Amino acid sequence: MTGLFEEYSAIIPEFSLFQESLQRPIPTHIRVNCLLIEPASLIHLLEEKGIQLIQSFQRHDALYLAPRLASPGNLLEYFLGYIHPQALTSAIASIALAPRENSYLLDMCAAPGGKSAHCAQLMNNTGLIVSNDLYLNRHISLGHTLSRLGVLNAMVTGYQAQEFPSKQRFDYVLADVPCSCEGNFRKTRDTSSYRENKGKENLPDLQKKIILRGFDLLQENGQMLYATCTYNPEENESVVDLLLKERDAELLPIDAGFDFEPGITEWKDKKYDKRLKNAARFYPHRLDSVGFFMARIGRRR
Amino acid sequence: MKRSQHIETASHLKVAKVGLRAFQRVGNFVKPTTRFIQTFGRFASKAKLQINMVQLQTLLEGGEIPVDLKLDNGYVVLSTEEDRVLGLGLLINGKIRSQLPRKEIRNAMLNMESNKTIVSQNQNRED
Numbered sequence: 001m002t003g004l005f006e007e008y009s010a011i012i013p014e015f016s017l018f019q020e021s022l023q024r025p026i027p028t029h030i031r032v033n034c035l036l037i038e039p040a041s042l043i044h045l046l047e048e049k050g051i052q053l054i055q056s057f058q059r060h061d062a063l064y065l066a067p068r069l070a071s072p073g074n075l076l077e078y079f080l081g082y083i084h085p086q087a088l089t090s091a092i093a094s095i096a097l098a099p100r101e102n103s104y105l106l107d108m109c110a111a112p113g114g115k116s117a118h119c120a121q122l123m124n125n126t127g128l129i130v131s132n133d134l135y136l137n138r139h140i141s142l143g144h145t146l147s148r149l150g151v152l153n154a155m156v157t158g159y160q161a162q163e164f165p166s167k168q169r170f171d172y173v174l175a176d177v178p179c180s181c182e183g184n185f186r187k188t189r190d191t192s193s194y195r196e197n198k199g200k201e202n203l204p205d206l207q208k209k210i211i212l213r214g215f216d217l218l219q220e221n222g223q224m225l226y227a228t229c230t231y232n233p234e235e236n237e238s239v240v241d242l243l244l245k246e247r248d249a250e251l252l253p254i255d256a257g258f259d260f261e262p263g264i265t266e267w268k269d270k271k272y273d274k275r276l277k278n279a280a281r282f283y284p285h286r287l288d289s290v291g292f293f294m295a296r297i298g299r300r301r
Numbered sequence: 302m303k304r305s306q307h308i309e310t311a312s313h314l315k316v317a318k319v320g321l322r323a324f325q326r327v328g329n330f331v332k333p334t335t336r337f338i339q340t341f342g343r344f345a346s347k348a349k350l351q352i353n354m355v356q357l358q359t360l361l362e363g364g365e366i367p368v369d370l371k372l373d374n375g376y377v378v379l380s381t382e383e384d385r386v387l388g389l390g391l392l393i394n395g396k397i398r399s400q401l402p403r404k405e406i407r408n409a410m411l412n413m414e415s416n417k418t419i420v421s422q423n424q425n426r427e428d
Contacts, residue, residue, distance in 0.1 A: 036340065045383065045385075048419040049413055049414075050417075052417060071409070073407075073415055074407055074409035074413060075386075075410060076381075076410045076411075078410075079405055079406055080339060080385055080386075081336070102305075104307040104310070128302075128307035128308060130311060130314065136317075147321055147322065147334075147336040148336060150321065150339065151321065152321050153320070155302065155311060155314075155316050155320070157315060157316055157317060158317055161316075165314060168310060168311070168313075168314070169310075179326050216383055237327050
């Protein structure tokens with residue numbers, strides 16, 4: 001394979017392995033919804049159907065690889081709200097944020113709701129989650145996900161993320177922002193193609209507005225997670241770099257028990273804040289899932 | 302959702318949906334939602350019925366299943382043989398009708414449940 005994401009060859013380690021990994025389909029991962037069922041019971045139920053689950057990480061008993069399960073949405077357990085098909089790296093975002101019980105959390109771009117529901121699970125359905133998404137048509141999938149998974153502690157709002165009312169102060173803010181979604185791409189068919197950044201030139205501007213507003217909405221001791229599913233530094237390190245320049249922000253280490261590459265501090269002719277090494281880049285040849293970027297942010301003390 | 306400082310703070314927001322919808326009005330009646338029952342139905346102490354996959358299929362096809370329950374007419378919590386709460390049925394004169402959301406229970410789900418029986422039979426043979 002040639003040409004695909006070539007511009008990142010200098011920043012993605014073992015680039016040929018990375019390109020090879022893009023030719024394999026994204027494996028099916030599921031998250032057990034511990035609000036409604038214990039992982040051991042779910043594993044037993046699926047084993048009875050001949051479905052094998054492999055725990056993805058020792059430290060997290062809710063995340064599983066389902067190697068031969070093509071359509072988890074066709075399981076009765078999906079209807080029952082026991083499972084949620086979710087990219088492994090998406091699930092890692094909520095784990096990296098690690099919201100405590102009884103806290104107040106804002107999910108700025110929440111639809112279709114997988115991360116909000118995961119946060120509700122981590123918070124054991126306590127506290128309050130504001131699941132925000134601008135687009136009313138996306139509220140349908142958002143509301144459906146939250147109710148199917150038995151989430152009791154969430155409310156749905158429809159503000160523009162970058163203009164979310166600034167009088168609120170949250171313990172946690174999750175900003176999984178609109179992005180070019182490069183990390184989702186796999187060339188599994190001859191017809192698969194990726195139109196690099198076509199029509200997506202304005203994304204960094206929007207992302208910068210969102211990260212600034214998200215940070216301003218934090219409590220004094222609050223924490224924010226900025227995440228994208230793209231490799232593009234313009235949408236990742238460049239955005240966080242702006243935050244570090246314009247606000248008293250600090251990058252907190254991410255220790256969730258997963259392998260990742262540190263954020264980069266140089267891209268083309270640009271230099272970024274050295275603290276960006278604390279950010280995390282997930283690549284499919286290292287962790288076989290959607291490519292992802294995340295930065296955990298707090299206020300500087 | 303319990304009254305809390307968070308709720309008071311969030312009450313200033315323009316809200317589209319809060320929490321889990323528990324009931325909806327159907328004509329002159331109030332019906333618990335499927336998701337509410339799936340979340341809290343396990344706490345029901347009466348008006349419960351376990352059904353097998355054949356009975357579930359019958360209900361989903363619009364049929365009725367005769368039951369011998371000493372209950373007044375009304376809603377019944379339906380669960381699988383493994384005691385997994387599916388949602389509601391409606392008991393009328395000794396027969397249960399489905400109140401389950403047919404669109405959300407795909408045929409593929411029922412086929413997978415049938416596979417379970419085959420897998421189980423194969424495992425028994427291996428044993």
